[in-house]
Amino acid sequence: MFEIKEKYDINDLREIMKELRSEHGCPWDKEQDHKSIRMDVLEEAYEVAEAIDREDPELLKEELGDLLLQVIFHSELEDEQGSFDFDDVCDGICKKLVYRHPHVFGDLKVNTSAEVLKNWDILKSKSKHEEKASDRLRSVPGLLPALMRAEKVGKRASNAGMDFRSTQEVIERLRSEINELECAIKEGSDIKTEEELGDILFACTNLSRFLKKDSEKALTFAINKFIIRFSDVEALLEKEGKTFSEASDSELDELWEKAKKLSH
Numbered sequence: 440m441f442e443i444k445e446k447y448d449i450n451d452l453r454e455i456m457k458e459l460r461s462e463h464g465c466p467w468d469k470e471q472d473h474k475s476i477r478m479d480v481l482e483e484a485y486e487v488a489e490a491i492d493r494e495d496p497e498l499l500k501e502e503l504g505d506l507l508l509q510v511i512f513h514s515e516l517e518d519e520q521g522s523f524d525f526d527d528v529c530d531g532i533c534k535k536l537v538y539r540h541p542h543v544f545g546d547l548k549v550n551t552s553a554e555v556l557k558n559w560d561i562l563k564s565k566s567k568h569e570e571k572a573s574d575r576l577r578s579v580p581g582l583l584p585a586l587m588r589a590e591k592v593g594k595r596a597s598n599a600g601m602d603f604r605s606t607q608e609v610i611e612r613l614r615s616e617i618n619e620l621e622c623a624i625k626e627g628s629d630i631k632t633e634e635e636l637g638d639i640l641f642a643c644t645n646l647s648r649f650l651k652k653d654s655e656k657a658l659t660f661a662i663n664k665f666i667i668r669f670s671d672v673e674a675l676l677e678k679e680g681k682t683f684s685e686a687s688d689s690e691l692d693e694l695w696e697k698a699k700k701l702s703h
Contacts, residue, residue, distance in 0.1 A: 572599035671698035
């Protein structure tokens, strides 16, 4: 019988998971498989990131626990099949960390973080049997958010020796892509328009990389800023007894400028 405690550890978590999946456990937990809970891993990871952004230690502790549960859950599913268990997961990551840190656990000498990252990439490619530079680009997970994936692909292409020479060159490429989008719009080609729009977004991620900025973070900030200003415009409209649909374009433009000043 499971013991109720004041303080639990990782072994207790594993036992709880086994109990939930047991014959007398939870009906919902017993029905789950890797595919049914795959998106939960992503959701929990994003909630961890949000807790970090909020700088909330208590929330971070809770969200890390939720993320750890996903690791335990997937490990338990494989343990039931006799494939691997949580100990094997720990063993694998420990071996990977030792292998990829020869400057700590071996004789390799490095002086900077840049040298560490460069060596890390070399060892990572070797362990994944990536023989060509294009293999490294293809190995970037397709399920990543598109902006994040674009940044990683651009960075790996740069590490392979193919990149823009300056920030200004990236800006010029961005202007060129905008011109090509305008031409596609005039041509009335939906396929070409979508393609050129994608080229613009990809160019923006390259610009973020050259500026040493996180495009996901920059876009998130812009979205939040837009929501705040939108709310301010709505509040200003309410004072006038109007809704968005009842205001003219010129009125909305004027209120938007007022909202921009309020948010500064």
